[in-house]
Amino acid sequence: MTVLPRFSLFLAFIGLFIGCSEQKPAPKAPAPMRTYTLSICPSSDDISTQAIQRGAQREIEHLLKTRVQIDLRWQPVPANPEEQAAAIRALKSQGVQGAAISCLQDDAVKQAIDEVVEGGASVITFQHDSPDSKRSSFFGIRALHLGGLATRVLEKELNGAGSIGILADSPSSAETAEMIDGANKRLEAEDNALRLATIIYCEGDPQRAWQQMREAQQSTPGLSGWLWLGPWPLMAPEPPFGQLQGAKVVSLGLSRETLPFLQEQKIHALIGRDYEAWGAELVRILIDVVDGTKTFREQNWVRPTVLTQDIIKRNRLKAE
Numbered sequence: 001m002t003v004l005p006r007f008s009l010f011l012a013f014i015g016l017f018i019g020c021s022e023q024k025p026a027p028k029a030p031a032p033m034r035t036y037t038l039s040i041c042p043s044s045d046d047i048s049t050q051a052i053q054r055g056a057q058r059e060i061e062h063l064l065k066t067r068v069q070i071d072l073r074w075q076p077v078p079a080n081p082e083e084q085a086a087a088i089r090a091l092k093s094q095g096v097q098g099a100a101i102s103c104l105q106d107d108a109v110k111q112a113i114d115e116v117v118e119g120g121a122s123v124i125t126f127q128h129d130s131p132d133s134k135r136s137s138f139f140g141i142r143a144l145h146l147g148g149l150a151t152r153v154l155e156k157e158l159n160g161a162g163s164i165g166i167l168a169d170s171p172s173s174a175e176t177a178e179m180i181d182g183a184n185k186r187l188e189a190e191d192n193a194l195r196l197a198t199i200i201y202c203e204g205d206p207q208r209a210w211q212q213m214r215e216a217q218q219s220t221p222g223l224s225g226w227l228w229l230g231p232w233p234l235m236a237p238e239p240p241f242g243q244l245q246g247a248k249v250v251s252l253g254l255s256r257e258t259l260p261f262l263q264e265q266k267i268h269a270l271i272g273r274d275y276e277a278w279g280a281e282l283v284r285i286l287i288d289v290v291d292g293t294k295t296f297r298e299q300n301w302v303r304p305t306v307l308t309q310d311i312i313k314r315n316r317l318k319a320e
Contacts, residue, residue, distance in 0.1 A: 031067050037095050038286045039073040040279070041088065043102035043128050044169075044204050047231050048275050049076065051255040055279025063283070070283065077101070079170070079203065081108030088112040091121065098122040098286035100139075104173050106130035122289040124296075126282060128175050136289060137296040139282075141273065141304050143175045146252065147182025147229075150271050151194070153306060154225050154250040155186070157268045161193040162224035165216050169204045169230055179229055197223055206236035214243045223247055231258050234267075241266050254305060262312055269308045278302075 040056055042049035053074055060070045073094055077084045084105065089112045091099055099121055103109045106129060113133040117123050122136060129138040154164060166183060168176045180199065187196050197220045202209035209232050217223055224247055231253030233239055239261075251258065254272035261267050288294035 033067050033069055035069045036287060036290060037071045037097050038283065039075055039091055039096045039099040040282055041075045041077050041099060041101040043077055043104045047235055047255050047257045048253045051275035052279035055276035056283050059280035059283045079104060081105045084109050085112040089115060091116050092119045096121050098290040100124050100126050100282045100286055102127040103130040104128055104170060106174060124285065124289060128173065137298055137300060139300045139302065141302050143178035144182040146304055147179035148186045149304060150227055150250050150252060151183040151186040153269045153271065154227050154248065155192060155194050157248045157250065158194065158225050163195045163197045163220065163222050164225040164227060165198045165200065165223055166196065167209055167213065167226060167228045168199060168201050171201050176229060183227060202232055204230070204232050206232050209233045210236060210240055210243065217243060217245050217247070228252060234258055234261055254307065262307060262309060265309060269306065271304055271306050273302055273305055
């Protein structure tokens with residue numbers, strides 16, 4: 001009668017012994033680190049491109065937590081066409097797998113982009129395109145639409161009438177020419193009463209921009225508004241807004257650096273996109289292009305954002 005209980009106890013003891021002697025499974029090895037060498041080549045080193053760099057760096061720090069390591073070569077391309085081409089060609093010797101390039105003079109850099117692609121790297125363009133090159137895709141805002149939109153915003157700020165000036169970077173930029181065409185189309189509309197008094201080119205130089213605008217204000221009495229096709233005047237150490245003589249300003253180039261000028265009512269509207277978000281997006285796009293995991297259209301258009309003083313007041317927006 002006592003055999004079965006004793007036998008059961010014996011089996012339980014053996015089971016306990018076996019269970020204790022079993023080894024726990026080894027911890028799962030972490031996923032291997034994925035590494036990429038990427039380059040972002042903006043066409044200038046202004047407020048907007050600094051915001052793009054911040055966004056890209058923030059995304060790189062986030063990706064590192066997911067075991068994706070990015071070696072980013074941040075390389076602004078010079079304004080000089082020959083120097084632009086040389087800077088882009090230099091990517092071939094840097095082992096870059098993917099590059100996002102902003103091209104001020106698309107004809108000057110076409111051959112350089114083609115050589116980088118032929119060397120095995122994936123290339124996209126942003127902001128300024130080189131459509132005849134071997135780049136795979138372009139990401140940006142329609143320049144023609146942007147010029148017309150900015151003109152309509154300035155028209156509203158001036159209550160539909162007035163004499164305006166346009167501040168641009170370079171007469172050789174195809175994108176600049178397209179934005180001016182967009183502005184002119186709106187100015188030529190039957191329901192528009194604005195008059196274009198002058199177009200000046202500052203080559204991205206803040207001091208030159210203010211000097212030229214001062215001269216334009218003096219030579220064109222009644223100049224009541226300015227359309228800035230870039231935020232260059234805001235990069236001056238102490239922008240002399242008083243010399244605008246009360247003229248209202250609509251500027252392209254939306255970033256945390258330019259927003260305070262709108263909040264302080266130094267300018268009247270900002271138009272563009274969230275450049276920091278764009279910087280992060282460029283990193284993600286380059287990874288997708290290098291891996292071949294996602295196909296993009298040849299041209300990818302981004303909708304611009306418009307901020308005015310009224311929008312700032314209603315939403316209590318802050319530069320954070």
